[in-house]
Amino acid sequence: MIRDILKQIEEVDAAIGAQQEPLTDEDAALRSALLLKRSNLLNECRELSAEDKVFLARHPRRPKIDEYIHALFTDFFEQKGDRQCKEDPSILGGIALYKGLPVTVIGHRKGSDLASNMTYNFGMPGPEGYRKALRLMRQAEKFGRPVITFIDTPGAYPGMEAEARGQGEAIARNLAEMSQLTVPVIAVVTGEGSSGGALALGVANKVLMLENAVYSVLSPEGFASILWKDASRHGEACEIMKLTAQDLFEFHVADEIVPEPLGGAQLDHGALFACLDVALTKNLAFLRKFSGNTLAAQRYKKYRQIGQ
Amino acid sequence: MIRLIKPILDTPKQKAFEWKARREANGTAQPWQEAQFFTCPKCQRRATRANWSEHLYVCPNCGHYQPIGGYYRLSMILDHGSFKELNEKTTGRDFLHFPGYPEKLSLQRRKTGLSEAVVTATGKIHGIQVVAAVLDSRFFMGSMGTGVGEKVTLAVEYAAAKKLPLIIFSASGGARMQEGIYSLMQMAKTSAAIASFSAKGGLYISYLTHPTTGGVTASFASLGDITLAEPHALIGFAGPRVIEQTIGQKLPAGFQRSEYLEEHGFVDKIVPRSEMRETLAQILKLHTNGGKRL
Numbered sequence: 044m045i046r047d048i049l050k051q052i053e054e055v056d057a058a059i060g061a062q063q064e065p066l067t068d069e070d071a072a073l074r075s076a077l078l079l080k081r082s083n084l085l086n087e088c089r090e091l092s093a094e095d096k097v098f099l100a101r102h103p104r105r106p107k108i109d110e111y112i113h114a115l116f117t118d119f120f121e122q123k124g125d126r127q128c129k130e131d132p133s134i135l136g137g138i139a140l141y142k143g144l145p146v147t148v149i150g151h152r153k154g155s156d157l158a159s160n161m162t163y164n165f166g167m168p169g170p171e172g173y174r175k176a177l178r179l180m181r182q183a184e185k186f187g188r189p190v191i192t193f194i195d196t197p198g199a200y201p202g203m204e205a206e207a208r209g210q211g212e213a214i215a216r217n218l219a220e221m222s223q224l225t226v227p228v229i230a231v232v233t234g235e236g237s238s239g240g241a242l243a244l245g246v247a248n249k250v251l252m253l254e255n256a257v258y259s260v261l262s263p264e265g266f267a268s269i270l271w272k273d274a275s276r277h278g279e280a281c282e283i284m285k286l287t288a289q290d291l292f293e294f295h296v297a298d299e300i301v302p303e304p305l306g307g308a309q310l311d312h313g314a315l316f317a318c319l320d321v322a323l324t325k326n327l328a329f330l331r332k333f334s335g336n337t338l339a340a341q342r343y344k345k346y347r348q349i350g351q
Numbered sequence: 352m353i354r355l356i357k358p359i360l361d362t363p364k365q366k367a368f369e370w371k372a373r374r375e376a377n378g379t380a381q382p383w384q385e386a387q388f389f390t391c392p393k394c395q396r397r398a399t400r401a402n403w404s405e406h407l408y409v410c411p412n413c414g415h416y417q418p419i420g421g422y423y424r425l426s427m428i429l430d431h432g433s434f435k436e437l438n439e440k441t442t443g444r445d446f447l448h449f450p451g452y453p454e455k456l457s458l459q460r461r462k463t464g465l466s467e468a469v470v471t472a473t474g475k476i477h478g479i480q481v482v483a484a485v486l487d488s489r490f491f492m493g494s495m496g497t498g499v500g501e502k503v504t505l506a507v508e509y510a511a512a513k514k515l516p517l518i519i520f521s522a523s524g525g526a527r528m529q530e531g532i533y534s535l536m537q538m539a540k541t542s543a544a545i546a547s548f549s550a551k552g553g554l555y556i557s558y559l560t561h562p563t564t565g566g567v568t569a570s571f572a573s574l575g576d577i578t579l580a581e582p583h584a585l586i587g588f589a590g591p592r593v594i595e596q597t598i599g600q601k602l603p604a605g606f607q608r609s610e611y612l613e614e615h616g617f618v619d620k621i622v623p624r625s626e627m628r629e630t631l632a633q634i635l636k637l638h639t640n641g642g643k644r645l
Contacts, residue, residue: 199569201589201597206607209617211568211588215542219574222543223550238526239538239569239588246539260526260535260566265593270528284531285447294446296532343543347504349536350446350497 045095045307048087052306055081088306091255093281096288097263099255100235104309106316108135108150108193111233114316115323116141116148122179124171128208131172133164133200134244136179138188142324147183149176149244150193153234167200170213173243177217180224189227189327192244197262199240214243221246222342225335229326231319232256232288232297237265248342249326250296252288253315254303258296259286296349299326361432368422368434374464375420376404391415407624416561416581416624420463421470421485424520428483428628429474437471437482438505443498443530452529455491463490467498468523471506473515477632479639482510485520488562492524495566499527500537503571507544516554516635521572525565525590538570545574554638556631559586559609559618573617577634580609580618 055077062070091099099105112119116139124130136149151168154160176192183190199210221228230247236258252258261269263277266284291297301322304311330338361369388397394413403410407427408417425434445452460466468490473482484506486493493499503519510517526534545555557575561584568588580586587607595602605611612618622630 212573214569215573218542219546
């Protein structure tokens with residue numbers, strides 16, 4: 044299990060950190076032993092099960108939307124509110140420059156601790172969040188900006204207010220309108236993409252998935268409780284749901300897999316951002332060659348042929 | 352049994368359609384197996400089949416709306432002899448090689464006589480040619496997998512190509528779990544088809560029936576130019592049980608019902624089953640452009 048390996052790596056890192064400089068010969072020997080142990084542990088992470096990937100995809104230290112924006116874009120200007128009802132902080136969106144090019148960036152926002160997670164509702168948007176996203180996408184179309192979305196959500200929020208204000212309608216509207224956008228749309232599944240709540244930001248020309256990201260019709264827990272009336276069987280669900288980036292690439296749902304550092308993105312944010320930067324640059328340059336109508340037609344075709 | 356005036360001779364196709372509709376209304380394949388009485392699952396009172404049928408399977412005692420099959424519903428709304436099924440043979444596939452799914456599918460097929468959870472057809476309402484799709488909640492809870500997604504999309508594309516109005520009767524428990532991500536992607540596929548149809552000026556009437564939830568609510572069912580609902584149907588994205596678990600309290604009576612949605616601005620009109628055909632005819636009439644049909 045990746046959980047145990049990561050724990051051991053943390054212990055090794057703590058032991059290395061505890062060593063006092065300058066190193067004596069004895070310490071140096073210990074350190075090289077520790078480093079060897081660390082690289083051996085990392086090597087064990089080469090073969091991960093689907094359940095391991097779900098664990099990594101939800102890792103609390105995995106990069107969040109604001110870190111992606113900070114690392115990959117400049118001059119970010121946040122846009123708030125759906126102009127109808129309220130501001131939903133579980134989706135973050137705005138305009139930024141990507142290597143000098145104005146783009147619209149939108150993504151699910153998760154927190155890094157309990158307090159911030161409460162504020163961002165654990166990345167579970169209500170209809171206002173999706174309507175804000177749609178507002179930003181329409182504006183991107185108006186000004187000819189490409190749209191880049193970051194997907195990381197356990198799903199749309201199942202609450203009373205969300206239902207009263209039309210959660211289903213908000214998601215449906217996003218799916219319909221995103222399919223018609225005449226600007227390039229790139230979606231990056233960075234963590235867990237569950238249910239319609241993820242797809243509502245995901246109707247794109249290119250869908251990139253980070254190596255350890257997962258994308259599925261429902262969370263493994265929800266899946267197990269619907270199918271077997273037993274949420275504790277989520278490990279089993281992970282395996283049969285076929286939700287890893289590798290599965291989805293095979294199904295032609297994901298177009299590209301962005302490599303992560305060994306052991307998961309949480310171990311080295313910088314390495315991940317570098318890989319993602321390369322992938323974004325390449326795909327954006329490719330998509331910008333096409334006219335708006337071609338882009339919309341390409342997007343239609345991409346989804347039209349899934350399950351045909 | 353629905354249309355009163357019948358031509359002297361029906362085509363074999365029409366006979367087959369009526370047989371299917373009749374079978375659905377009675378719940379059994381053979382006329383001699385038909386039970387005389389049918390017990391309302393809500394009020395537990397019995398009434399004769401003839402009485403139920405006369406009331407279009409709305410309980411004659413308490414007004415409970417019994418879910419009905421696709422062919423039966425189409426027989427209620429289409430002009431006699433105009434029914435023509437579309438893509439009858441299209442079905443879902445077991446893309447994920449999900450354990451036990453093929454067996455479950457064939458069980459559902461035997462049980463209902465349907466090949467998928469949706470029937471798509473073209474026919475006439477008061478002489479106006481339309482494309483209609485009816486989801487059937489008796490087949491796998493009306494869940495949307497690749498079969499439903501594909502058939503609905505084909506129907507929308509057919510309506511777009513022939514410039515016909517589109518009517519979809521939704522009834523669904525949501526995504527078909529056994530088809531995983533393929534099932535989720537049908538939401539994008541059907542929504543994109545509706546968006547493209549709409550951009551070409553097509554009229555889409557969405558008719559919500561009990562229950563419409565999950566991925567179907569969050570895709571084509573919510574995208575109608577006109578949205579109608581059957582009385583007291585459960586309509587929502589998240590199921591009531593999931594919401595109760597999340598918020599840790601009981602939901603108020605009437606929550607997520609048609610009347611609630613109408614009050615919150617998501618439904619144009621609640622239409623009883625008995626007025627279904629006439630209401631559709633009225634809307635279609637209102638969209639004829641100086642005699643030129645859509």
